Amino acid sequence: MPAGDGDTADKAEIADRRETGTLGKLMLLLDIVTNADAPMRFTDILAVAGQPRGTLHRQLSHLSEEGLLEVDPDGRYAPGLRLLALASRSWARNEFRLIAEPHLRSLQELTGETVHLGVLRGSSVIYLDKVEGRQPVRMYSQIGNASPVYCTGVGKAALSVLPDERVHALLADMSFHQFTPSTRTSRTLLAELAEIRLSGNAFDREEHEVGIRCVAAPIHSDDLSFVGGISVTGPAYRLTFERLNDWAEPVRQAAKSIMSSMRIGLGPRR
Amino acid sequence: MPAGDGDTADKAEIADRRETGTLGKLMLLLDIVTNADAPMRFTDILAVAGQPRGTLHRQLSHLSEEGLLEVDPDGRYAPGLRLLALASRSWARNEFRLIAEPHLRSLQELTGETVHLGVLRGSSVIYLDKVEGRQPVRMYSQIGNASPVYCTGVGKAALSVLPDERVHALLADMSFHQFTPSTRTSRTLLAELAEIRLSGNAFDREEHEVGIRCVAAPIHSDDLSFVGGISVTGPAYRLTFERLNDWAEPVRQAAKSIMSSMRIGLGPRR
């Protein structure tokens, strides 16, 4: 039979049909267990996984043998330590994070507030790094987290550098959850992106969480294969609107420095 | 075929034969890419993976589609952000870590040095948490890392609570790398474990890294299904042998508190 051309559409009606075979099913299980609030028993997983018992049992066994899941003495499944090991290695060596780190640090010292580095992934922002003030506060907390684009400073900053058609494509299949009274909707977001393009700064004025504000600026590679941003975040009582404006410039500067370091570090192919 | 007892050896000559089918092969690839110092090209992976080209290509595609790997514009493979997301969720909700956290914190405040929480996994110690002093030092750095048991305070502490036969089993297939002049060997280690059992404290006297010392104490569940430890770590010039002794007691106390919290938190089944 000839290679796939015209009518592959009739097959792909079901949204994002994954073509990852066995792996896809296993990842689904990993997601289920990882997202649960507590370790899950076999039957709990069975109820949501939509797999026959025999199948599910083997899949869970394989995941456990690989250390991706762990079984406690009661037979309940929890995320495995292997995940930590994999993540820590990749995080520690992430080229982009390494390049940005010193800049994040100096921005933190300048402002005294928490500094975030995030990248755009689909219609979410994933935080890659975070530099906090003196408080011995929770590390890891935010890193790796996926947050919506439309209600985070980094998210809006990232969107602002994308061409209109890509923004529209993203907005098309995105649902806007009203986290706080100030959370943006599809309409107001587009207007705001225009402003961000002009000023070079995005703001989060308690749009994701009441009491939390931030100033952000976009970071991107020349070909837009990489799009993200950095932000300075803090409690509303300290980050008055005046303060946010004071820091808009330094945040833009830091973003700019990171982008030049990227061109040196990654730019000229090998 | 009967369950594993006497002579499974003939089959298991080749170290840790995995029985996880497709998943095992994929995890091997993940390990290769995650351990590399830089993103790898297809051919680089091909050279070490020992798979036919067509096969490898499909496997890498699947991993990339799932976000476990990422392909940069040059076609080089790097660890994917999905790993971070999975790990951050599991870390944040890890029951044991949550229970230990406040205790680690107060130990940190008391000593002013870095406090670690680690668990025994096979013949390695995996660090689950870390509380540092005021310096805005690298988060993640150590967390998820696997270090040898025989040259870390936490590792030796953990070994000290295991019954002799389990210790011997572990030592059997363990190779002792001489990290520093003081690194323990198989022989000296056994003698040291005896001391640790008596005193309740393990020490790392620059055995893993020159200039770094620590005091540790074991933590374990009643049935030994969980074995780990906590430690106070710092530079040799600050952690004199006298200091190490001063903190031996508080470290033991903290370990004890964590164990009682565990019994309350996890103890009575469901």
Place this chain on the structure above:
DNA sequence: AATTGAGTTCTGAATAATGGAACTATCGGG
């Protein structure tokens, strides 16, 4: 234009995953 190197796609054959059912605990009453 011809050659090499790198990556991708195709194919029947081999293998591992599937799913239903039968089996074995373990528990709570009566």
Place this chain on the structure above:
DNA sequence: CCCGATAGTTCCATTATTCAGAACTCAATT
């Protein structure tokens, strides 16, 4: 003590995925 649940595990013929090698495309070199 036995009965019936509920929870988890193992078995095995069937089926779908994966495998491996070769053919193919594409770009950079000579």
